[in-house]
Amino acid sequence: MTADTLAGWSAANRRRAEAMLAAYPDRRSAVMPLLYLAAMEHGHITEDAMREVAALTGMTPAQVQSVASFYTMYKRDGVGRYLISVCTSISCFLLGSDALLAAVEEETGTAGGESSDDGLFSVEHVECIGACGGAPALQVNYELVEGVAPDKGAALCRWLRDAGPEIVLSDEMQQLFGGRRSFDWAIREHEGAVAPVPAFAPYGSSGEEGA
Amino acid sequence: MTAETGDRVTITIDGREHAAEPGALLIKAAEEAGTYIPRFCWHPRMKPVGMCRMCLVEVETPRGRMLTTACTMPVAEGLVVDTKSAVVEKAQEGVLEFLLINHPLDCPVCDKGGECPLQDQTMSYGPGESRFVEEKRHYEKPIPISDLVLLDRERCILCARCTRFSDEISGDPLIEFKDRGNLTQVITFPDEAFSSYFSGNTVEICPVGALTAKPYRFRARPWDLEAVESVSMVDSFGSRVSVQASQNEVLRINGVDNDPTNQGWLSDKDRFVFEAINSEHRLTTPLVKENGEFREAQWSEALELIAERLGSVRGDEVAGLGGARSTNEEAFAFGKFLRTVVVTPHLDAQLDDGLDPRFLAGTVARATVSDLEEAATILVWAADLKEELPVLYLRVRRAATELGASVVVVHPRRTGLDDVAAVKLTYRPGDGADLLGSLRSKRRARAEVTAARAALKDGPVVAIVGRTSAAERPGLAEAVAAFARDLPGAKILPVARRANVFGALDMGLSPELLPGRVPAASAQGRSALEEAWGPIPEPGGRSATPILEGLRDGAVSSLVLLGCDPARDHPRPILARQALENAGFVVALDLFLSDTAQLADVVLPLEGFAETEGTVTNLEGRVQKVNRIIPGPGRSRPAWSVLGDLSRRMGGDLGAPSAEVLMEEIATVAPAYRGLSWDRLEWGDGREGLVVPTGDGEQPLQHVPDAAALDGAGDGWALHAGRVLYDDGVLTRMSPSLAALAPRAAAYLGPADAGKVGVEAGEEVILRGPYGAVALPVGIDPTLAGGTVYVPANLPATAALGAPSHVEIERLEGGGS
Amino acid sequence: MASGFPPILTGRMTEAPGDSHTIARYEATGGYTTLRTALSGMTPEQVTEQVKASNLQGRGGAAFPTGVKWGFLAPATPRFLVVNADESEPGTFKDRQLLERDPHQLIEGTVLSAYALAVHHAFVYVRGEYPKPARRLQRAIDEAYAAGFLGSDILGSGFDLDLMVHLGAGAYICGEETALLNSLEGKRGEPRIKPPFPAVEGLYSRPTIVNNVETISNVPWIVANGGRAYASIGDPASAGTRLFSLSGHVKNPGNYEIPMDLTWRELIYDIGGGIPEGRELKCWIPGGASAPWFVPAEHLDTRVTKDDVAENGSMLGSGAVVVMDDTTNVVAAAHRIVRFFAHESCGQCTPCREGTTWLERMLWRILQGHGRPQDLDMLMDVSDNISPGLTWPPAMTTICPLGPSAVSPITSIMKYFRDEVEEMLAAGVTT
Ligand SMILES: Cc1cc2nc3c(=O)[nH]c(=O)nc-3n(C[C@H](O)[C@H](O)[C@H](O)COP(=O)(O)O)c2cc1C
Numbered sequence A: 001m002t003a004d005t006l007a008g009w010s011a012a013n014r015r016r017a018e019a020m021l022a023a024y025p026d027r028r029s030a031v032m033p034l035l036y037l038a039a040m041e042h043g044h045i046t047e048d049a050m051r052e053v054a055a056l057t058g059m060t061p062a063q064v065q066s067v068a069s070f071y072t073m074y075k076r077d078g079v080g081r082y083l084i085s086v087c088t089s090i091s092c093f094l095l096g097s098d099a100l101l102a103a104v105e106e107e108t109g110t111a112g113g114e115s116s117d118d119g120l121f122s123v124e125h126v127e128c129i130g131a132c133g134g135a136p137a138l139q140v141n142y143e144l145v146e147g148v149a150p151d152k153g154a155a156l157c158r159w160l161r162d163a164g165p166e167i168v169l170s171d172e173m174q175q176l177f178g179g180r181r182s183f184d185w186a187i188r189e190h191e192g193a194v195a196p197v198p199a200f201a202p203y204g205s206s207g208e209e210g211a
Numbered sequence B: 001m002t003a004e005t006g007d008r009v010t011i012t013i014d015g016r017e018h019a020a021e022p023g024a025l026l027i028k029a030a031e032e033a034g035t036y037i038p039r040f041c042w043h044p045r046m047k048p049v050g051m052c053r054m055c056l057v058e059v060e061t062p063r064g065r066m067l068t069t070a071c072t073m074p075v076a077e078g079l080v081v082d083t084k085s086a087v088v089e090k091a092q093e094g095v096l097e098f099l100l101i102n103h104p105l106d107c108p109v110c111d112k113g114g115e116c117p118l119q120d121q122t123m124s125y126g127p128g129e130s131r132f133v134e135e136k137r138h139y140e141k142p143i144p145i146s147d148l149v150l151l152d153r154e155r156c157i158l159c160a161r162c163t164r165f166s167d168e169i170s171g172d173p174l175i176e177f178k179d180r181g182n183l184t185q186v187i188t189f190p191d192e193a194f195s196s197y198f199s200g201n202t203v204e205i206c207p208v209g210a211l212t213a214k215p216y217r218f219r220a221r222p223w224d225l226e227a228v229e230s231v232s233m234v235d236s237f238g239s240r241v242s243v244q245a246s247q248n249e250v251l252r253i254n255g256v257d258n259d260p261t262n263q264g265w266l267s268d269k270d271r272f273v274f275e276a277i278n279s280e281h282r283l284t285t286p287l288v289k290e291n292g293e294f295r296e297a298q299w300s301e302a303l304e305l306i307a308e309r310l311g312s313v314r315g316d317e318v319a320g321l322g323g324a325r326s327t328n329e330e331a332f333a334f335g336k337f338l339r340t341v342v343v344t345p346h347l348d349a350q351l352d353d354g355l356d357p358r359f360l361a362g363t364v365a366r367a368t369v370s371d372l373e374e375a376a377t378i379l380v381w382a383a384d385l386k387e388e389l390p391v392l393y394l395r396v397r398r399a400a401t402e403l404g405a406s407v408v409v410v411h412p413r414r415t416g417l418d419d420v421a422a423v424k425l426t427y428r429p430g431d432g433a434d435l436l437g438s439l440r441s442k443r444r445a446r447a448e449v450t451a452a453r454a455a456l457k458d459g460p461v462v463a464i465v466g467r468t469s470a471a472e473r474p475g476l477a478e479a480v481a482a483f484a485r486d487l488p489g490a491k492i493l494p495v496a497r498r499a500n501v502f503g504a505l506d507m508g509l510s511p512e513l514l515p516g517r518v519p520a521a522s523a524q525g526r527s528a529l530e531e532a533w534g535p536i537p538e539p540g541g542r543s544a545t546p547i548l549e550g551l552r553d554g555a556v557s558s559l560v561l562l563g564c565d566p567a568r569d570h571p572r573p574i575l576a577r578q579a580l581e582n583a584g585f586v587v588a589l590d591l592f593l594s595d596t597a598q599l600a601d602v603v604l605p606l607e608g609f610a611e612t613e614g615t616v617t618n619l620e621g622r623v624q625k626v627n628r629i630i631p632g633p634g635r636s637r638p639a640w641s642v643l644g645d646l647s648r649r650m651g652g653d654l655g656a657p658s659a660e661v662l663m664e665e666i667a668t669v670a671p672a673y674r675g676l677s678w679d680r681l682e683w684g685d686g687r688e689g690l691v692v693p694t695g696d697g698e699q700p701l702q703h704v705p706d707a708a709a710l711d712g713a714g715d716g717w718a719l720h721a722g723r724v725l726y727d728d729g730v731l732t733r734m735s736p737s738l739a740a741l742a743p744r745a746a747a748y749l750g751p752a753d754a755g756k757v758g759v760e761a762g763e764e765v766i767l768r769g770p771y772g773a774v775a776l777p778v779g780i781d782p783t784l785a786g787g788t789v790y791v792p793a794n795l796p797a798t799a800a801l802g803a804p805s806h807v808e809i810e811r812l813e814g815g816g817s
Numbered sequence C: 001m002a003s004g005f006p007p008i009l010t011g012r013m014t015e016a017p018g019d020s021h022t023i024a025r026y027e028a029t030g031g032y033t034t035l036r037t038a039l040s041g042m043t044p045e046q047v048t049e050q051v052k053a054s055n056l057q058g059r060g061g062a063a064f065p066t067g068v069k070w071g072f073l074a075p076a077t078p079r080f081l082v083v084n085a086d087e088s089e090p091g092t093f094k095d096r097q098l099l100e101r102d103p104h105q106l107i108e109g110t111v112l113s114a115y116a117l118a119v120h121h122a123f124v125y126v127r128g129e130y131p132k133p134a135r136r137l138q139r140a141i142d143e144a145y146a147a148g149f150l151g152s153d154i155l156g157s158g159f160d161l162d163l164m165v166h167l168g169a170g171a172y173i174c175g176e177e178t179a180l181l182n183s184l185e186g187k188r189g190e191p192r193i194k195p196p197f198p199a200v201e202g203l204y205s206r207p208t209i210v211n212n213v214e215t216i217s218n219v220p221w222i223v224a225n226g227g228r229a230y231a232s233i234g235d236p237a238s239a240g241t242r243l244f245s246l247s248g249h250v251k252n253p254g255n256y257e258i259p260m261d262l263t264w265r266e267l268i269y270d271i272g273g274g275i276p277e278g279r280e281l282k283c284w285i286p287g288g289a290s291a292p293w294f295v296p297a298e299h300l301d302t303r304v305t306k307d308d309v310a311e312n313g314s315m316l317g318s319g320a321v322v323v324m325d326d327t328t329n330v331v332a333a334a335h336r337i338v339r340f341f342a343h344e345s346c347g348q349c350t351p352c353r354e355g356t357t358w359l360e361r362m363l364w365r366i367l368q369g370h371g372r373p374q375d376l377d378m379l380m381d382v383s384d385n386i387s388p389g390l391t392w393p394p395a396m397t398t399i400c401p402l403g404p405s406a407v408s409p410i411t412s413i414m415k416y417f418r419d420e421v422e423e424m425l426a427a428g429v430t431t
């Protein structure tokens, strides 16, 4: 069944899917990682993606939709190449997150959660991303940048547009556009996001294929 | 906590002490003690989820009083509860207010208006007026989520009863929550309808008008409805129903929670079949054929004509078929009419698509449905229960998922129960005896067989035994029963189609049986019956197929049919047709002008379900009362009355001034029914239905067939002619909402076999068997055993094939690609 | 990490800022020796004994004694251990640091705990928005497998443990332990009714222990140094050190590991450096967004211990201290927090689903200048219908504490800043 369902998937993601199904004590538990994989394959969580995940886990598509729609990171509408998530929860709010959000929306030409016309950006405001010590903070494809002043936020967007990085690296953006961090990040890392899906080796990222 | 089963604990509710069952949920214990705690999400037949929070009460804890939901709180000794404190009242009012802020105020046009718990509880517990000034949630107004059900998300209070039912109870989770928090809604997957055989239950248990059923949307206001309890006559499970009518029309059928049977649930066929009752195609007047055309006739004229024609031939030239869709009283009257007025031994309630009547009526160690609750292992070697006995399927499913029974399913292809089965054995029809042999032996076998053997060692075992399809030899089921009888703690539940087939056999509608499960060959039984009835014909009468052959060949001249359609239902449709065409005289008592009735000489209109009173007997042998709420259409009459009238005109007497008197007679002449009465079923100890005793020791029948005689050999492809729920049976056909759900006909082959034949899905083939041929598109069914072709039986496109054991498959050249 | 106390959790990351997350550094600084000792010389019961003696209290929010919780684990097998790294409470970012900067400490703690609990399959549930911590942890797990600290027959002891990272996907409620278990089972992250508690019926209905990242990260130290040593640190009722996440209007935001015997003044002014730009402290949240607020006039000199905070009607919760200065519009701040809970409500129970959204919309309307005088009472009454009596710890009409958490900011501003709210209603002030 797996083979048929995943006919359209890349070899790497097919392998990852099989590994996920094998790793959990129960197939259904693999639904969340599989949804990330499906998002890598389809760009976002399409109806087909949910059908595929249903076939893999033995759930009905309605059940997969029920799970997928519970979590905010499974995007069921198309997302731009760079998903910018600006934290507007309490600590960031106190330190000017609304101005940062406005600057980012302005620079990318997006508003109210829409994607930019060129399909490059989606901008959302999100609840706390655990960067309160480095407020205000944002994430690009879930890669974190802390201490982002509004003008730096706009500059970051311009940079994304102009440089168009294939891989979004937290450390690189932090160095170029970030400010105060919640804590010392230690060494620079070269693993980052290749899509608006968290860059974690089992789902695909720029890094080595994981464990 | 340490209390043993049966011990009661003492709990205090609002200052008064009550004895309660330990571990029972507080909401239930309180209700038993006379205190009703309001609720929305809790349903007694589903696991508590404590979501709606309407049932909040205060309980005393070592850390003081605490609010808790009564639906999730098990009672224990010393529990002290306050259900009416100020805190509780405020909390309940608060919950209601929260539920109402987004609820539309459209009660006047809502189907639920008048019987809506939200409406009722707002009256009793709710806040006065709304202080919610923000905008309400908006959704597209009712959207169809299946052919039968509409969903209005604005009315939904998110109690999850529907989603839990379809996940927990029916096992088809097609309706689910989507999104979260304040955006949570109930919905299906796009383009994936809520096509469940049980969808109507969600409409019934929806506490508001969010889910509505198309067949009764806007048809009636609840306060206009009258209701009567009855028993569904769609299949032989005997689900208890509430039949609701207004102005002589049945407008709704709901489930009734009868613990031993349906526990509140119904199949959609049980529920929406009322459309057939109201059908404009119902017969309303007697019809007499003249020059090949029917004309309307008076009852007196039609009955005179029948009396004359039947009276003009020797009694044993007449045969009777049917009765399995009638009440026991009607079936009894039919048997008495045939045996004492016509004086013929040729009678049969089955059409050779069931099992040996001596087996069905005489199963020793017969199981009740409730035995499933205690079973360690359940063997299902029968038709696909989900298709033929859907509520029994629910009960087996519950035993597997909730009560931990391991289910062993044996069938030629996938069945509804496979998902919950511990072991599934697939076999080619015809090879059943071999498979049975290997289950019985200890020799090495394939893994599933070994697993099945192991499971079946764990008792108590309940074996649900029947014919997997009419194409399979009936003896196999008996051999399976004989095998199962030796399993630890074994009980057997025989299954067969047609609503009251067990009742009809119990009433003696078989050449092998006299009323009350007495073998026709028993001299003692015969003389006892003759004492009451006078002389009856010698045993050895013809059963269905010999009757039809006799009609075709001239040995039998006349046929009386009671709600019976052999032209469609007999496994050999051509034989049935020839028999009816060759017959000298055919009279059909029916609700509809069936294919068979069209070939009759006289047709008499009957009252049916919801129109007549009587009793029915389900597959456990449970006798329940069916009731009347509307008159039948036109000049239709109950069968017992028609037969009584006809008897008098033929110089006999059924002694049947009423159906109730017939029951009194049944209770005296039918041993197994001794002592039964309508009163007992309505008012006495029999409100859940009474299982008539099979009495192990004194059981008159010990019909154990010879497994070795079951040879499946034959030429060509083994045919599996399995039934589907929405087939072309008259009830479905006459219920437009259900008729639309009939599946597409096809000839299904395994992928490898399709390759062998050289066909792909969608291409046409001709299936040719000894009884007929049909052209069908090919479907692929990977669950079929090799060498098998599956054809859903009794669809318009497949009926002509009948149910032979083997067929030839021919490719239609040039068809499809 | 100024506190003058030798740190338990954060020492390695301060001393080796470059590579504290690598196995090389971890082992070089004594890491995994405790595991070696325990697996070769201690019984599982002895490990549990140390944890019990330490009086370690859960760092996930409820501060339940870890040893006591472990004692509830039902005997059935298989059984599971789940490390809760869903850290999503606004203001909290301590577990992120532990994951990123010292993942081996967590892994060693996990193996020790699993050994004590006879668990052979453990999970770390990391929130989806933490890909980098997840990567660091995964790499560390890979290193630990390679070095024989995970997998079968760990260090030749015969003890087996598999450890898996499961990434969440954006749902704060999955930090609630039973919602987390549902999520791990591939379901919606809806909290379950308790009882049964996870220790009896948890993941896949099996006995399961759920502990916070910080809780488990303490275990190696406790086993190495003894439970009594740990119990002697800080306030007797609040043993050990805690990581506090300081954010908002303070000069030096960050995570600080301190023993619980300071005052709030010391934490905010001495450690946090005080309020920037010469502004005044207006109020602070002592324990994450769920916690009722504190104000300087009443609480600055009370102590940062579990009991002192509780006596003053709040909690240390997840250890997140959010500081607000005198420029803060408290209605806007409260709105942000209520908005958070409304957004994160799983939606299964009526009062939370409907009530938090209603509160959010009322506050928003007030902020838009459309407040009405009766809104004050309505805010309180709707809050009361979620959390009857508006007490702390909250009574609940809900399944889990998320709904009642949304009430804290409202009761806080009504208690301390009622005049500001009234003024706003009167003036129709817009932010
Ligand atoms: C709404 C809600 C959110 C929670 N979020 C977290 C969380 O993000 N991380 C965490 O460790 N515990 C969280 N908890 C607490 C957990 O339910 C659980 O008590 C904790 O993980 C147990 O670990 P501990 O005993 O080590 O503290 C949350 C609780 C609630 C009610």
Ligand code: SF4
Pocket (backbone or CB within 6 Å): C173, C190, C191, C344, C345, C346, C347, C348, C349, C350, C352, C353, C398, C399, C400, C401, C402, C403, C404
């Ligand atoms: S209180 Fe809120 S988050 Fe918690 S279970 Fe209820 S609806 Fe879900």
Ligand code: FES
Pocket (backbone or CB within 6 Å): B038, B039, B040, B041, B042, B049, B050, B051, B052, B053, B054, B055, B056, B069, B070, B071, B072
């Ligand atoms: S009936 Fe108890 S919470 Fe709904």
